[in-house]
Amino acid sequence: MSSGKSFYVTTPIFYVNDVPHIGHAYTEVAADVLARWHRQAGDDTWLLTGTDEHGQKILRTATANGSTPQEWADRLVENSWKPLLKEIDISNDDFIRTTDARHEENVQKFLQHLYDGGYIYTGEYEGSYCVGCEEYKQASDLVDGTGEYVGQQVCAIHSKPVEMLHEKNYFFRMSDFTQTLLDLYEARPDFIQPESARNEVIQFVKQGLSDLSISRSSFDWGIKLPWDDTHVVYVWFDALLNYITASGYGYDSETLARRWPGTHIVGKDILRFHAVIWPAMLLAAGLEVPHQVFGHGWLLVGGEKMSKSKLTGIAPNQITDTFGSDAFRYYFMSAISFGQDGSFSWEDLSARYQAELANGFGNLASRTIAMVGRYFEGVVPAPGVYEDVDTNIQNIVAAAVVAADDAVERLAMHEAIASIWTIVEALNGYITETEPWVLAKDPADRDRLATVLYTALEGLRALAVVLSPVIPRSTAKLWTALGAEAALGALVAQPVRSAGTWGQLAVGAQTAALEPLFPRIETTFEDSAAGVASASAGK
RNA sequence: GGGGCGGUAGCUCAGCUGGUUAGAGCACACGACUCAUAAUCGUCCGGUCACGGGUUCAAGUCCCGUCCGCCCUACCA
Numbered sequence: 001m002s003s004g005k006s007f008y009v010t011t012p013i014f015y016v017n018d019v020p021h022i023g024h025a026y027t028e029v030a031a032d033v034l035a036r037w038h039r040q041a042g043d044d045t046w047l048l049t050g051t052d053e054h055g056q057k058i059l060r061t062a063t064a065n066g067s068t069p070q071e072w073a074d075r076l077v078e079n080s081w082k083p084l085l086k087e088i089d090i091s092n093d094d095f096i097r098t099t100d101a102r103h104e105e106n107v108q109k110f111l112q113h114l115y116d117g118g119y120i121y122t123g124e125y126e127g128s129y130c131v132g133c134e135e136y137k138q139a140s141d142l143v144d145g146t147g148e149y150v151g152q153q154v155c156a157i158h159s160k161p162v163e164m165l166h167e168k169n170y171f172f173r174m175s176d177f178t179q180t181l182l183d184l185y186e187a188r189p190d191f192i193q194p195e196s197a198r199n200e201v202i203q204f205v206k207q208g209l210s211d212l213s214i215s216r217s218s219f220d221w222g223i224k225l226p227w228d229d230t231h232v233v234y235v236w237f238d239a240l241l242n243y244i245t246a247s248g249y250g251y252d253s254e255t256l257a258r259r260w261p262g263t264h265i266v267g268k269d270i271l272r273f274h275a276v277i278w279p280a281m282l283l284a285a286g287l288e289v290p291h292q293v294f295g296h297g298w299l300l301v302g303g304e305k306m307s308k309s310k311l312t313g314i315a316p317n318q319i320t321d322t323f324g325s326d327a328f329r330y331y332f333m334s335a336i337s338f339g340q341d342g343s344f345s346w347e348d349l350s351a352r353y354q355a356e357l358a359n360g361f362g363n364l365a366s367r368t369i370a371m372v373g374r375y376f377e378g379v380v381p382a383p384g385v386y387e388d389v390d391t392n393i394q395n396i397v398a399a400a401v402v403a404a405d406d407a408v409e410r411l412a413m414h415e416a417i418a419s420i421w422t423i424v425e426a427l428n429g430y431i432t433e434t435e436p437w438v439l440a441k442d443p444a445d446r447d448r449l450a451t452v453l454y455t456a457l458e459g460l461r462a463l464a465v466v467l468s469p470v471i472p473r474s475t476a477k478l479w480t481a482l483g484a485e486a487a488l489g490a491l492v493a494q495p496v497r498s499a500g501t502w503g504q505l506a507v508g509a510q511t512a513a514l515e516p517l518f519p520r521i522e523t524t525f526e527d528s529a530a531g532v533a534s535a536s537a538g539k
Numbered sequence: 540g541g542g543g544c545g546g547u548a549g550c551u552c553a554g555c556u557g558g559u560u561a562g563a564g565c566a567c568a569c570g571a572c573u574c575a576u577a578a579u580c581g582u583c584c585g586g587u588c589a590c591g592g593g594u595u596c597a598a599g600u601c602c603c604g605u606c607c608g609c610c611c612u613a614c615c616a
Contacts, residue, residue, distance in 0.1 A: 015616060017616095052616075055615070055616070056615060057615090057616080125614075125615095127614080127615090169614085171614095196543065196544050196545090197543085197544095199542090199543060199544085200542070200543040200544080200610090200611065201543095203541090203542050203543070204542075204543090204611080204612080204613085207541085207542090207612095209613090210613080210614090211614095212613085212614060213614045213615080214614080215615095216614090216615055218615080219615085222615095232615095234614065234615060234616095235615065235616055236613095236614085236615085236616060239616075268610075268611085269610085269611085269616095270616080271611090272611080272612095272613065273613085273616085276613085277613085297610095298609085298610080300609085335551075335552095337552080337553090340544090340545090340552095341544090341545090341609075341610085342551090342552095343550095343551065343552095345550095345551090347550090348550085348551070348565085351550095351565060351566085352551095352564090352565080355564085355565065356564090356565095358576060358578080359576075359578055359579080360578095360579095362575095362576065362578090363575055363576055363578050363579075364575085364578095364579090365575095366574090366575050366576060366578085367574050367575035367576090367578080367579080368574085368575085369575095370574060370575060371574050371575080374574075375574090418553095418563095418564095428578095428579055428580075429579085429580060429581095431574075431575090431579075431580090432571095432572070432574095432579055432580045432581090433580080435572085435573095435574085436574065437572095437573070437574045438574095440574085515576095516575095516576045517576090518576080519576065520576055520577095520578095
């Protein structure tokens with residue numbers, strides 16, 4: 001399992017104060033599908049996710065809820081975030097919290113290292129401070145005043161003027177890295193993907209980078225600067241470091257060398273932090289920059305970025321409760337081009353579930369297993385002489401596996417699934433064309449019948465293996481029904497890159513009856529515009 | 540204001556470095572079949588490729604402009 005090359009993939013860490021929505025789940029699923037695929041490919045895979053727990057906002061909510069920030073974070077991690085991972089079957093190898101000792105201690109080491117290297121200096125931060133909010137405001141948070149404050153800029157929340165305050169801060173010399181970063185983007189076109197994201201970052205950096213204020217002294221819920229404990233480190237500086245503090249930085253150089261550099265899957269909103277600030281931090285510390293930063297798109301509901309305030313925010317369990325985790329994973333991975341924005345609608349989800357999972361893949365498994373049960377007492381029959389229609393299937397399977405692996409390598413999960421689906425379509429056509437139910441009527445066609453059903457079973461075997469990273473639950477059921485485990489071992493241990501090699505299913509193995517993998521679901525949409533749907537599982 | 544991306548069949552989207560009659564899935568209609576989750580298979584229907592210029596033997600595909608949509612514009616997520 002660990003003999004292959006390293007594949008270290010990360011998700012952003014959840015800001016614990018957020019409410020889990022399908023956007024979080026989407027990122028997690030994408031990273032998880034990649035991780036599962038690489039694991040089955042034999043790569044030395046590591047999937048990291050976790051939570052970001054520092055910052056003034058969390059301190060404030062915790063206080064408002066009558067608890068300490070640590071207790072507050074603990075509660076959210078256990079009640080919201082870990083359950084989310086379970087709900088959508090995320091196979092993370094580690095879960096880091098920014099309040100972990102391994103994180104806090106080594107963030108301090110990192111800071112000290114930069115400080116000693118001369119990359120951090122004392123400066124003065126100047127900003128518009130709102131006394132009501134007790135925080136600095138950006139220009140976008142200010143509006144024109146009215147009434148007695150006409151002509152002034154006021155806080156959008158309190159409608160009162162802001163004060164210009166000066167505060168001693170420590171700054172990171174990020175500006176030093178402007179050219180180095182541009183050279184990096186130039187030398188490694190795949191460093192930032194997709195192309196659109198790369199363009200945006202390059203244009204931004206070309207304007208020149210400023211130094212970054214990395215400390216705060218107005219509150220204390222954060223990691224203290226080792227040389228000045230009146231300051232805590234800026235939350236992003238803290239958060240980004242999770243990717244290396246989780247894998248040995250500062251305490252286990254062997255593990256760090258084995259994992260790092262990693263591949264970061266992020267939403268395009270936080271691309272800049274990962275593609276600009278983070279590499280600059282690493283360069284300053286003399287560490288390798290990430291292998292790749294991939295910025296995926298937004299999920300759009302009704303053509304707009306979904307949001308709670310517009311009632312388009314959707315909790316993952318609204319979907320999984322009705323359609324199941326596999327359907328959730330399949331839908332978002334197949335229906336949306338990874339990297340681009342994608343439209344979500346209940347109608348689309350429901351239609352694809354029905355057409356692709358239930359009628360396409362699920363029914364293919366049902367009809368095949370049922371015929372083997374009926375015509376061969378459930379025993380995998382020995383194939384006879386292969387004809388052109390049969391070898392054609394073999395070729396399609398082999399080609400699909402190669403294409404899928406190539407697509408996953410490019411993080412194009414949607415393309416991978418499309419390639420895999422050519423097998424589903426080919427097999428459904430194959431069965432219709434070869435008419436095993438007709439062959440079954442004449443004993444003289446017994447051999448031919450065996451060949452046809454073995455071909456269908458082998459196709460299903462390959463499908464189970466390559467779809468396992470995407471829809472782990474249903475493929476596991478299929479694997480059991482195929483009676484494959486005895487001879488081949490666990491599904492998750494099946495080497496995905498050789499899934500196309502024909503004839504792996506053991507002749508004589510006992511198959512088992514299969515309940516519908518994706519049962520028909522009757523849905524009604526009461527108010528699809530608002531993203532509200534009621535659905536009930538039908539039988 | 541600056542920057543990025545997009546505007547292709549009813550819907551969701553493919554169309555790479557320009558090259559024969561612009562593709563897929565879904566939906567719709569019709570036909571075949573009955574192993575299967577009223578599933579499957581086949582066929583038909585459907586587009587002035589946002590708009591206006593330009594380059595070219597040839598443009599959805601390159602250039603310019605216009606209109607429309609989404610996003611970013613960084614320091615306490």
